[in-house]
Amino acid sequence: MKITPDLSSELTALDRPNSYIGRAVPRPNLxxxxxxxxxxxxxxxxxxxxxxxxxxxxxxxxxxxxxxxxLAQAAPGVIAVVTGADLAKVITPWVGVLTHLKGIKSAxxxxxxxxxxxxxxxxxxxxxxxxxxxxxxxRALVAVEYGELPAVTDPExxxxxxxxxxxxxxxxxxxxxxxxxxxxxxxxxAAADEIVEATFRFGRHTGVTxxxxxxxxxxxxxxxxxxxxxxTQAPHMMQNLFAKHLGLEEHQVRVITKDVGGSFGIxxxxxxxxxxxxxxxxQLCRPVKFVADRSESFVTDIHARDHRVWAxxxxxxxxxxxxxxIDDLTGIGPYSVYPRTSGIEANQVVNLVGGPYICPNYRxxxxxxFQNKNVMCQYRAVGHPIATHxxxxxxxxxxxxxxxxxxxxxxxxxxxxxxxxxxxxSGIKFEQLSHHETLAHLDAMMNYAGLRAEQARLRERGIYxxxxxxxxxxxxNPSAAFYGIxxxxxSAQDGATVRLDATGAVFCHTGVTEQGQGAEAVIAQxxxxxxxxxxxxxxxxxxxxxxxxxxxxTWASRAAGIGGEAAWQAGKAxxxxxxxxxxxVLQAGPASLDIRGGVVVDRADGRERISLDEVARIAYxxxxxxxxxxxxxxxxxxxxxxxxWPFAFTNGIxxxxxxxxxETGRVTLLKHWCVEDCGTVINPQLVEEQIRGGVVQGLxxxxxxxxxxxxxxxxxxxxxxxxxxxxxxxxxxIEVGHVVSPTTDSxxxxxxxxxxxxxxxxxxxxxxxxxxxxxxxxxxxxxxxITPEAVLRAVGSG
Amino acid sequence: MTEHVRxxxxxxxxxxxxxxxxxxxxxVDFLRDRLxxxxxxxxxxxxxxxxxxxxxxxxxxxxxxxxxxQCAGCRVETIEGVSDAGEIADLQxxxxxxxxxxxxxxxxxxxxxxxxxxxxxxxxxxGAPSREDIRAHLSGNYCRCTGYQAIVDxxxxxxxxxxxxxxxxxxxxxxxAARSPSSLVGxxxxxxxxxxxx
Numbered sequence: 001m002k003i004t005p006d007l008s009s010e011l012t013a014l015d016r017p018n019s020y021i022g023r024a025v026p027r028p029n030l031x032x033x034x035x036x037x038x039x040x041x042x043x044x045x046x047x048x049x050x051x052x053x054x055x056x057x058x059x060x061x062x063x064x065x066x067x068x069x070x071l072a073q074a075a076p077g078v079i080a081v082v083t084g085a086d087l088a089k090v091i092t093p094w095v096g097v098l099t100h101l102k103g104i105k106s107a108x109x110x111x112x113x114x115x116x117x118x119x120x121x122x123x124x125x126x127x128x129x130x131x132x133x134x135x136x137x138x139r140a141l142v143a144v145e146y147g148e149l150p151a152v153t154d155p156e157x158x159x160x161x162x163x164x165x166x167x168x169x170x171x172x173x174x175x176x177x178x179x180x181x182x183x184x185x186x187x188x189x190a191a192a193d194e195i196v197e198a199t200f201r202f203g204r205h206t207g208v209t210x211x212x213x214x215x216x217x218x219x220x221x222x223x224x225x226x227x228x229x230x231x232t233q234a235p236h237m238m239q240n241l242f243a244k245h246l247g248l249e250e251h252q253v254r255v256i257t258k259d260v261g262g263s264f265g266i267x268x269x270x271x272x273x274x275x276x277x278x279x280x281x282x283q284l285c286r287p288v289k290f291v292a293d294r295s296e297s298f299v300t301d302i303h304a305r306d307h308r309v310w311a312x313x314x315x316x317x318x319x320x321x322x323x324x325x326i327d328d329l330t331g332i333g334p335y336s337v338y339p340r341t342s343g344i345e346a347n348q349v350v351n352l353v354g355g356p357y358i359c360p361n362y363r364x365x366x367x368x369x370f371q372n373k374n375v376m377c378q379y380r381a382v383g384h385p386i387a388t389h390x391x392x393x394x395x396x397x398x399x400x401x402x403x404x405x406x407x408x409x410x411x412x413x414x415x416x417x418x419x420x421x422x423x424x425x426s427g428i429k430f431e432q433l434s435h436h437e438t439l440a441h442l443d444a445m446m447n448y449a450g451l452r453a454e455q456a457r458l459r460e461r462g463i464y465x466x467x468x469x470x471x472x473x474x475x476x477n478p479s480a481a482f483y484g485i486x487x488x489x490x491s492a493q494d495g496a497t498v499r500l501d502a503t504g505a506v507f508c509h510t511g512v513t514e515q516g517q518g519a520e521a522v523i524a525q526x527x528x529x530x531x532x533x534x535x536x537x538x539x540x541x542x543x544x545x546x547x548x549x550x551x552x553x554t555w556a557s558r559a560a561g562i563g564g565e566a567a568w569q570a571g572k573a574x575x576x577x578x579x580x581x582x583x584x585v586l587q588a589g590p591a592s593l594d595i596r597g598g599v600v601v602d603r604a605d606g607r608e609r610i611s612l613d614e615v616a617r618i619a620y621x622x623x624x625x626x627x628x629x630x631x632x633x634x635x636x637x638x639x640x641x642x643x644x645w646p647f648a649f650t651n652g653i654x655x656x657x658x659x660x661x662x663e664t665g666r667v668t669l670l671k672h673w674c675v676e677d678c679g680t681v682i683n684p685q686l687v688e689e690q691i692r693g694g695v696v697q698g699l700x701x702x703x704x705x706x707x708x709x710x711x712x713x714x715x716x717x718x719x720x721x722x723x724x725x726x727x728x729x730x731x732x733x734i735e736v737g738h739v740v741s742p743t744t745d746s747x748x749x750x751x752x753x754x755x756x757x758x759x760x761x762x763x764x765x766x767x768x769x770x771x772x773x774x775x776x777x778x779x780x781x782x783x784x785x786i787t788p789e790a791v792l793r794a795v796g797s798g
Numbered sequence: 799m800t801e802h803v804r805x806x807x808x809x810x811x812x813x814x815x816x817x818x819x820x821x822x823x824x825x826v827d828f829l830r831d832r833l834x835x836x837x838x839x840x841x842x843x844x845x846x847x848x849x850x851x852x853x854x855x856x857x858x859x860x861x862x863x864x865x866x867x868q869c870a871g872c873r874v875e876t877i878e879g880v881s882d883a884g885e886i887a888d889l890q891x892x893x894x895x896x897x898x899x900x901x902x903x904x905x906x907x908x909x910x911x912x913x914x915x916x917x918x919x920x921x922x923x924x925g926a927p928s929r930e931d932i933r934a935h936l937s938g939n940y941c942r943c944t945g946y947q948a949i950v951d952x953x954x955x956x957x958x959x960x961x962x963x964x965x966x967x968x969x970x971x972x973x974x975a976a977r978s979p980s981s982l983v984g985x986x987x988x989x990x991x992x993x994x995x996x
Contacts (some may be wrong), residue, residue: 030902031890033905034906035881035890036836036876038836042840209942210841261903515901516899685897689944689948692947693945725940726946727936727946728932728950731933
């Protein structure tokens with residue numbers, strides 16, 4: 001453990017008395033969630049609150065010729081019917097670009113479409129009424145005359161001269177392009193004995209958060225403030241954006257985030273209907289609530305992963321990977337999503353391909369093109385599932401070509417564990433990874449040799465089982481390199497303020513948010529350990545821009561690594577402050593004291609000296625008994641941002657064991673394994689459940705999930721009966737193991753763990769299915785989701 | 799729309815309720831919007847996700863697929879009532895200890911579905927369900943966060959514990975009247991005593 005000594009003790013973060021670091025402490029907020037006492041935004045009601053329902057374009061691309069709202073205006077309960085042009089007087093449009101993505105372009109996007117609707121589901125008018133039902137009744141009475149325009153729905157032809165340009169002012173349908181060459185790819189391929197290439201296709205899918213997006217906006221014209229209750233991952237980012245586009249000062253906007261029914265990256269973006277809701281509240285001077293219904297979610301929650309990647313690997317007969325090449329084409333929506341852009345996913349694919357391996361010879365092209373479909377943007381493990389799938393499929397295809405065991409090929413090419421610091425072929429920097437140790441751990445954990453023997457035995461009985469792997473890296477703990485340097489006002493740093501209350505308990509206000517991953521528990525663990533109190537004495541407050549330190553929120557696996565470090569440092573700072581008071585009371589040097597188990601003790605022998613509630617009592621109610629000139633400070637704030645490394649990369653390896661029924665094409669997931677290295681593990685239970693949940697989202701992508709669009713840009717399966725999500729019966733048990741390589745950037749050494757599962761699961765399953773079928777001479781399946789039809793076609797081709 | 803309005807009387811979590819509702823109002827909207835029982839959630843409004851699961855005359859139903867007017871004269875139980883009665887205290891504690899929920903949005907529906915499985919097997923004397931039984935029974939309850947394994951773990955542990963805990967067994971086998979005896983409150987078997995790793 002590379003933990004630096006903490007300031008006032010020789011003890012480290014991990015072995016301080018009563019340390020909660022590394023312990024599976026139950027989350028403090030779970031009891032109310034299990035008792036039906038949560039408060040999600042969809043539960044919020046306010047006095048005078050109205051409800052909005054949006055009229056949405058049924059066409060993927062259409063001119064809005066006229067909107068006749070007369071009947072709707074007269075319907076029962078209706079307060080207002082508002083068009084895009086009306087609302088544009090209240091809220092300004094936005095453009096989703098970042099300066100560090102060179103050349104990225106997009107067009108101004110309005111809260112409600114003005115003149116032209118550019119995807120099926122884009123709002124063209126809003127109906128505000130006393131109840132949601134009345135708003136929906138009146139919505140049906142809004143008569144919109146459309147002139148359908150040709151829809152751009154095939155990324156492959158989006159840049160052709162014959163294809164209509166979605167935004168004439170942009171000149172073409174290209175949003176972003178990146179080319180990258182490193183090392184000597186041509187020389188590498190020339191030196192290879194075998195070259196394997198394939199075209200991979202990834203189904204466009206979406207987050208399907210259990211609670212749909214929800215927002216209640218309350219413009220109070222008395223105090224001229226906008227309070228927004230929003231299920232968001234980034235309250236301060238949203239505060240900035242509401243203020244900026246509604247013409248307010250930031251201090252006039254308060255964003256409150258209570259319980260959030262799932263996020264996964266879906267709730268970290270600017271949504272036109274949520275911005276419109278805030279604008280409607282400002283216009284109408286009353287609270288307005290919008291909760292997406294599920295059919296709206298499917299056509300407005302960001303989609304992701306719609307990529308076609310042609311890729312190539314060169315390998316020698318003795319198993320040395322010589323070169324990589326990719327050509328990634330991804331079709332986003334008609335706008336780059338604000339403010340994080342829709343260029344990041346493809347950019348990440350370029351960054352991450354080949355990342356675990358030594359081979360530096362790499363050529364990449366990524367193009368991001370506009371489409372008349374719902375927007376695409378960052379969803380859990382942004383770009384990782386695609387890059388990992390391409391890389392790991394190429395590795396297993398190459399292994400099969402040269403007749404080498406796929407784990408052995410990895411052993412020969414993964415960056416050695418003692419070779420750090422190191423960098424990937426795209427130039428990404430690694431502080432310390434553990435590919436070989438995680439692989440060895442996985443090999444033993446899954447009894448790989450035993451599974452191979454079983455596979456051979458069962459094949460004789462006509463049972464086809466396969467084993468597939470995916471080594472991966474994951475971007476966590478981002479510094480300002482992710483968004484700040486590109487001009488987005490998204491905080492890279494985060495803060496924690498801790499306060500001793502009058503009875504010895506501790507409040508911690510943190511800038512990171514709770515989305516269900518357990519941030520509140522992790523923050524409480526860090527504060528309790530740093531300060532020295534039982535964890536039950538720590539109350540964590542999140543999600544209120546009026547009351548928490550300015551921070552980035554929860555995304556890119558940053559809450560524990562960044563927010564946790566700030567909380568740990570704040571806990572230590574408060575300990576020093578409290579010991580200064582205790583030292584005055586006890587006539588003892590603060591350095592001779594410590595706080596353990598909630599009482600001030602002698603550092604040397606642990607003897608109790610004074611209770612915290614007595615320190616607090618004196619400081620708050622009898623400060624007259626303290627020496628003149630001494631001022632007790634029972635609040636401390638600390639901030640943290642990674643400085644030494646732009647990102648704290650993590651790593652790991654996953655394995656999937658499947659059985660494929662070659663008569664029906666059905667793939668049964670038998671078991672899944674993941675060994676990951678997220679540095680110091682603050683709470684092993686929470687890390688493991690992040691891995692499991694993330695894996696299952698990757699399993700959904702592997703076998704089930706795809707937003708099916710037709711050529712006119714109509715989403716064909718936008719409901720939960722037709723869009724398949726993983727349910728309990730199809731999911732396997734998932735075994736998780738850990739290797740620990742702490743980052744030295746922070747004292748705790750924790751990296752993120754929220755996206756590792758999703759990063760590698762899809763690739764592992766695809767490799768396992770191909771492993772099962774390869775003996776039949778089946779064509780390699782290079783498209784996900786892997787449907788029964790795809791399996792049967794592959795087998796039939798053999 | 800007065801012709802579509804009906805007066806209904808029913809019991810909700812043991813309390814008598816007399817309300818006037820539009821015929822089109824779903825049970826879950828009625829519970830949430832009229833009675834403020836927001837523990838039942840709206841996820842898909844087409845009966846797939848299970849977030850709105852409540853009990854109607856002792857049997858779980860989708861609150862989005864039942865109309866409030868259909869519940870006239872019936873006994874409705876929601877997560878709030880079942881929690882306060884102490885009927886599933888052991889399950890709730892096991893879910894907390896095992897971190898069987900993340901965002902928690904599916905959890906009220908999930909818990910009621912689990913309770914139905916365990917109670918029905920107990921009534922039938924068919925022993926603790928296997929992991930496969932549990933997974934099959936919960937296939938109408940969508941959870942995006944956990945990947946389900948932690949849920950299965952908690953349910954499996956509670957099912958085994960209840961086999962050896964006649965007190966909890968009786969309470970559940972009786973279908974748990976809306977107000978169970980207060981002596982049952984808090985007598986769910988602690989997770990630590992049923993072998994759930996912390």
